[in-house]
Each structure stands twice: as C-alpha cells, then as structure tokens.
Amino acid sequence: MTAPLGYGAQPRAAYATDPDRSAGRLVPEAESPTRTPFQRDRDRIIHSTAFRRLKHKTQVFVYHEGDHFRTRLTHTIEVSQIARSLARAMRLDEDLAECLALAHDLGHTPFGHEGEDVMDAAMAPFGGFDHNAQSLRVVTVLERRYAEFDGLNLSWETLEGLVKHNGPLVDGNGHPLGKFKDTGLPFAIRQYAQKQDLRLDSWPSAEAQAAAIADDIAYDAHDLDDGLRAGLLSIEQMREVPFLARILEEVDARYPQLEEARRIHEIVRRSITRMVEDVIGESLRRLAALSPGDAEDIRAAGAPVVAFSEEMAAREREVKAFLFANLYRHETMLAVRRQVAGVVRDLFKAYMSEPAELPEEWRRGLEQDDDTRRARRVCDFIAGMTDRFAVDEHRRLFDHTPDLG
Numbered sequence: 001m002t003a004p005l006g007y008g009a010q011p012r013a014a015y016a017t018d019p020d021r022s023a024g025r026l027v028p029e030a031e032s033p034t035r036t037p038f039q040r041d042r043d044r045i046i047h048s049t050a051f052r053r054l055k056h057k058t059q060v061f062v063y064h065e066g067d068h069f070r071t072r073l074t075h076t077i078e079v080s081q082i083a084r085s086l087a088r089a090m091r092l093d094e095d096l097a098e099c100l101a102l103a104h105d106l107g108h109t110p111f112g113h114e115g116e117d118v119m120d121a122a123m124a125p126f127g128g129f130d131h132n133a134q135s136l137r138v139v140t141v142l143e144r145r146y147a148e149f150d151g152l153n154l155s156w157e158t159l160e161g162l163v164k165h166n167g168p169l170v171d172g173n174g175h176p177l178g179k180f181k182d183t184g185l186p187f188a189i190r191q192y193a194q195k196q197d198l199r200l201d202s203w204p205s206a207e208a209q210a211a212a213i214a215d216d217i218a219y220d221a222h223d224l225d226d227g228l229r230a231g232l233l234s235i236e237q238m239r240e241v242p243f244l245a246r247i248l249e250e251v252d253a254r255y256p257q258l259e260e261a262r263r264i265h266e267i268v269r270r271s272i273t274r275m276v277e278d279v280i281g282e283s284l285r286r287l288a289a290l291s292p293g294d295a296e297d298i299r300a301a302g303a304p305v306v307a308f309s310e311e312m313a314a315r316e317r318e319v320k321a322f323l324f325a326n327l328y329r330h331e332t333m334l335a336v337r338r339q340v341a342g343v344v345r346d347l348f349k350a351y352m353s354e355p356a357e358l359p360e361e362w363r364r365g366l367e368q369d370d371d372t373r374r375a376r377r378v379c380d381f382i383a384g385m386t387d388r389f390a391v392d393e394h395r396r397l398f399d400h401t402p403d404l405g
Contacts, residue, residue: 013091015292015305017205023156026140026196027149037155038095042102044152048145050106050138051076056386058112058340069226072105072112078222079104082214082276083207086306089280090287092207100161100211103154107134109383110390111340118344119379126187126375133186134383136163140192142380160198161208163189167304169200187376202299206283209306217275220319225268227327235263241322243315247271271319278312339402343394344382350397351378357397 012018019036032040045051054073070078080101087097108131109115119129136159140151154162163169169185170176176185184190185200193200203209224244227233238244244267251258251266258266283306290305292298298305308316327333355363355374362381366374385393394401 010088010091012093013287014294015206015287015298016090016092017096017157017207017295019093019095025153025155027153029153036095038093038099038158041152041154041158042095042099044154045099045102045106045139048106048139048143048152050143050384051102053384053386054105054108056388057108057110058115058387069230070222072108075218075222076102076105078218079211079214082217082272083211085276086210086214086279086283087207090206090210090283090306092205092210096157096161096205097207097210097214099158100165100208101214103135103139103158103162104165104211104215105131105135106138107131107136107383109134109344110385110387111337111344114337114341115344115390118341119348119383122345122348123375123379126372126379128183128186129379129383130186130188131383132163132165133188136192137188137380138384141188142384156196156198157205157207159192159196161204161211163192163198164200164202164204165208165212167204168202172201174201199299203301203304204299205295206287206298206306209304213279213306213308216316217272217279220275220316220323221268221272223323223327224271224319225264227323228264229261232330232332233326235260235267237326238267238322241318243274243318244271244322247274275308275312275316278309279306282307282309282312340387343390343402346398347382347390347393348378351381 017038019038022037025037031037035043051073054076055071057072080098083097083101084094086092087094109119109129116129116131123129138151139154139162140159143151146153166178168177169180169189175181176183180186185193189200192198224233224238228235235248238248247267247270250270251263255263255266286305286307290297290301292301292305307313351358352371352374355366355378358366358378358381362377366377382390391401
C-alpha cells in the first residue's frame, strides 16, 4: 500500500524553520526541557484570554443567529488543522504553522470585519486599526499574565510570521507596501519595531505562508457552508462558479438522492481537499525549483513558495467573488452589519467622551488630556470585546440597543 501524501512523521526539510535555531525571545527565558520554543508559544496562545474570547466573536454570522455557525474560535481551529496538514506534507515545522494559525485572529474586533471597518474609521486620526497589527499588540502588550513581562513573550519566528504572513510590509528602503503604502504601517507594528527587528522587508517562513493560505481555504469553504445552511445561498446558485459547479456535478452523479445536509457537506469537504492538494503540489514544485538550503532562502526568495497554482488561484478568486456578491452583500447580512456597526461606533464615541465609563484598570493613566493615548486605550478595550459584551456595554450606556437576540 502506498502511503498518502503527507502521511506519517518525516524528517524536517532543510528549508523548514528549525526550533533549535530560533532567534529567541525579546525577554530571555530558560528553555523548556519538554517542549520546543514553538510548542511553548502554541501553549501560551491557547491559554491566553484573547484566545478564549474568540469563542464569542463573529466569523460571518453574529452569535444570536444560530449555535452551529462558525465563530472566530472554530474558524481558527479549522485553519490550524489545514495549516498542520500543509506543513506535514511539505516537511515544515508543524508546531510553528499551528501556532501561527491559532494566533492569526487574536486581534479581531467583535462583529467580524464590520467591527474592524468601524474601528479603522474611528481610529483614522490616530493611526488607524488593522487586526493583524492588533494581534501583534495582543501578544506583545495586552495579555498580562506573566510576572516578568507584558504579553506572551513569543519566539521571534512566531512574531515575524504573525506580522507578515501575507508577505513583506516594507521595501528595501523601509517604504510601506501594499495596503499600507499610502497610510503607513499600523501603530502596533511601528511601536514594536522599536524593540525588535522583525525584518519587515523579507518574506516570512514557509510555515507562516502555510498558515496564511490555510486561512483562505478555511473561510472560503466554511463561509460557503454556513451561507448554505443559513439559507442565504442556494446550491443552484453555485452552478455560477465553475469550480463549485464541477464538484456539485460529481456529488450529484455519485449520490443522486443525497439529503441536503450531506450534499452540502460533500461539496464543502471536496472543495477543501481540492485546494489543499493543489497548494501542496504547487508548493512542492516551487520548492524544488528554488532548492532552498535553509529557512533564510525562503525569506530571500522574493516571492511566496506556498501558493495555489495559477489555475486554482483563479478559481479561488471566483469563489471569493461569489461569496462577496451573494453572501456578504446579502440584504439580510447588510442589515445586521449596519446594526453592529452602530454598536461599535457608539461605544467608541462614548468612551472617548467619557473615559470614566471604562473599567478602572483601563482608564488608569488617562487623566492627561491626550486624545491619541485615550483613543488607543479605547480601541484596545473595544477590540478585545466579545460580541455579547459589546452589546451589554451598549445597553448599559445607551437607551436603545439593536435587538441582536
């Protein structure tokens, strides 16, 4: 019997990140006798307060809309599973890939991307808001659990991958790239760069790239799943997307009388499998062509090594476009988004005008008339909220709160 791709333990590839050669932690600590640095990072993330809060943060559907829809936590777990699968097949460090997947959404606001958009607009005069940068702030500043340092004191490789898993943030001259080209780097990244160089001008490790593309695969498939189960998408609509139409034809040909719930699951699982297998095949081809001798060669490659094939990348963009037009812009979703946007916007204004409404530990040190400092504190407080806590706070501060259940 031939072992399936990625089956069983294999020696770590030369280009994988080696935990024995980690660049270490900002605050030096004795090494664990039983865990690698990345296993230790993973455990710190799982035990963090921010990780637990993900249970009650929106992925697509707000908490009151049903118990079976993804939350930010279940999405994170699904990303972690896919990231480990990719890492195993490419002989990367699975623990680092898992660690980055588990941490990638720690900085998300309540109410998903709608909350992030409102927060970014509110913080525009004070440096803006970005959930990736906020994730860095969570693990380096806001978690306050340890006696000797703020944050979780994670390994350099984990922080690097968390900040730039989608690619370099600046060019060789330090000029911001991509979405930060005009606005500049977010506050949290600029602040941390004064303490430790995360080499923002290079590509991240292959493990970070695996975690990033696992995120794309997970939310494409699972947002589709949730949209179908919510009745906002129909299986017939999927015939508009060639990639999904082919999978639907396969499922219906093999299981012509399949009940709807199982039919949906077959479509979703096959979609994930197709994308995962494509990423593995394309990435192994890129790695063979590059022939990297170590993890530094990955950083200096000038392009991602973990990626979809050109054909699958086009198919994946079609799926995203379909979800955007038919799910994220569905009137039912837009109505809820307008309501939750108002909740976040109101909270920000209330705390800015009356910082005494913040909990004592959050308003400490805000006596000075410093709007920027106040805005950052308010932003940190709101970004850490769960959906339910945000609604409860709105009810406490305002006479009318949208009925979200």
